[in-house]
Amino acid sequence: MSATQSQATQNPSVTETARRAKEAAAELAPLPRTVRDAALLAVAGALTARTDEIVAANAADVDKARAAGTAEAIVDRLTLTPERIAAIASDVRDVVALPDPVGEVVRGSTLPNGLELRQVRVPLGVVGIIYEARPNVTVDAAALCLKSGNAVLLRGSSSAYASNCALVEVVRDALAGAGVPADAVQLVPGESRDSVRELMRARGLVDVLIPRGGASLIRSVVEESTVPVIETGVGNCHVYVDEAADIDTALSVLVNSKAQRPSVCNAAETVLVHEGVAAEFLPRAVEALAGAGVTVHGDEAWQKASADVVPATDEDWGTEYLSYDIAAAVVPSLDAAVRHIREWTSGHTEAIVTRDTAAARRFTALVDSTAVMVNASTRFTDGGQFGFGAEIGISTQKLHARGPMGLPELTSTKYVVTGDGHTRE
Structure with a gap:
């Protein structure tokens, strides 16, 4: 049994998993870019080094899908080959090269009373991703969230469970070896609808949910979640x-x-x-x-x-x-x-x-x-085509993020106000 599968067995509570993610997010946020980038390079190297292990786990998912009569187009999206894993590792290295949004000053000024005001980008915190079929999303989402200083909870489809367990284990091991909290990347335990429902109700522990998939998945997350949702993907x-x-x-x-x-x-x-x-x-x-x-x-x-x-x-x-x-x-x-x-x-x-x-x-x-x-x-309409380097999804809502979501859209902002003993009359 893999470390990630063991984690899911020993910790069946999604709430407890989210709690660990929140603690990891607090540790991750202040880490400098050099540390986060080094961790991502370690992830890319680990994916390449452990390709055979990932392909073997993926083969179990592919065999199960074919036995269930799954359409070949879906099976193809599910399949990981050494070439596809090499491409995923290359994508992680591309993320490393992108500008770091954390700490960017969005705007700033000196007020008439002498207070210095700065609005700076900060990580969202804990990001939950609910997605279907494609196991490459597991690594893509983890890399983008880590680059932007966020912890991530990954809930892929049950059809890719073995693949996702293997991928998350590789990522977590690489993070731990690079001095980054492994709990910054976790697979949501469980394969049933109950685990999705619990994730959607983890308000206060999960800062935002991003659903990636078909219209029915997105609609159910938007309508049922108490956690704020960035609506993505449906394209008429x-x-x-x-x-x-x-x-x-x-x-x-x-x-x-x-x-x-x-x-x-x-x-x-x-x-x-x-x-x-x-x-x-x-x-x-x-x-x-x-x-x-x-x-x-x-x-x-x-x-x-x-x-x-x-x-x-x-x-x-x-x-x-x-x-x-x-x-x-x-x-x-x-x-x-x-x-x-x-x-x-x-x-x-x-x-x-x-x-x-x-x-x-x-x-x-x-x-x-x-x-x-x-x-x-x-x-x-694509983050790569727009020159963003990568995207977590395409938002069709109007709040916070709209259109292809790159690294800046995985941040919020806070105001830093500096005075010299200022008091308000």
Whole structure:
């Protein structure tokens, strides 16, 4: 039995695990960057050195998933190979190279009474991550939280339990060897729904929860948690082809937004086309999408353009397909496109394709999503693509963090006020 599995057996209480994380967070926060970075380099080295051990644990999860009839695409996301583990270790080293947000002065001033005021970045404290299937998230999340001075509680899916136990054991051993409290990274004990529920109610011990996964997982965490939640991930993204669009550009942006990688949250799920270009655009769009393997679920105008178009329903407009499917409609104006988006969007990413700068300005002003693209694919909404180096997720809420969440979004702030015996009259 691994050390982490033993930990879960000996300490069945999620509350006790969270309590240890809170103590570790207090020890971790004041550590200088050099210590945290050295610990992360130790983690990267340990992942490489113990690859065989991790692959063996992962094989048990993969065998169990195949025996249960799990779809091969899910099995692939679950699988860890030596090459994938090497890539995960490389990602950890990339995190080490990122700027340290802790201690950054956000703003500062000297008040008229002589008090010196500074607002500085500080770790959030204890971050809980609830996620599905992908065991690489275990290390990614741990690395980002450690870099930003946070302790992390990891609750992956039961389908990756053996893999996550092995990965967390490797990380914890590396931290202990580098002089960083091992309890800064812990696997939430238990595989049942009860352990998730207990984590969501650990208010006062856990500072924030970040769910990563499908719509049902995110919704249940948001609705049931008493711990503050950063809502992430669900992406019902739109591409609007304006009357002033360059048709070739619109086709390229649309196909890339939908088909480059359809199973992710920043893939387009709906295309809206101005009626002024519909006659020219629709037949070419159906052909281009079909060539990429995409099925169009269209309104009457799209159905008239091709017999291959499936009739769309209201359910299609609200669906995050995560597959080679896209909903499609023709709209009479830019404002009509905006109204459709406001009704159906999840607030993730929307794009406009147009050569009219006034139309682009109006669209970006009216659309209220985390990212608005002008003549660019929705697939660019990503921390790596934005130059953040890495991301913990993409927030679709409006409080604290919005859009791709890099290291600064894993911090809060506090005010440091320095006086010289000042008293208030």
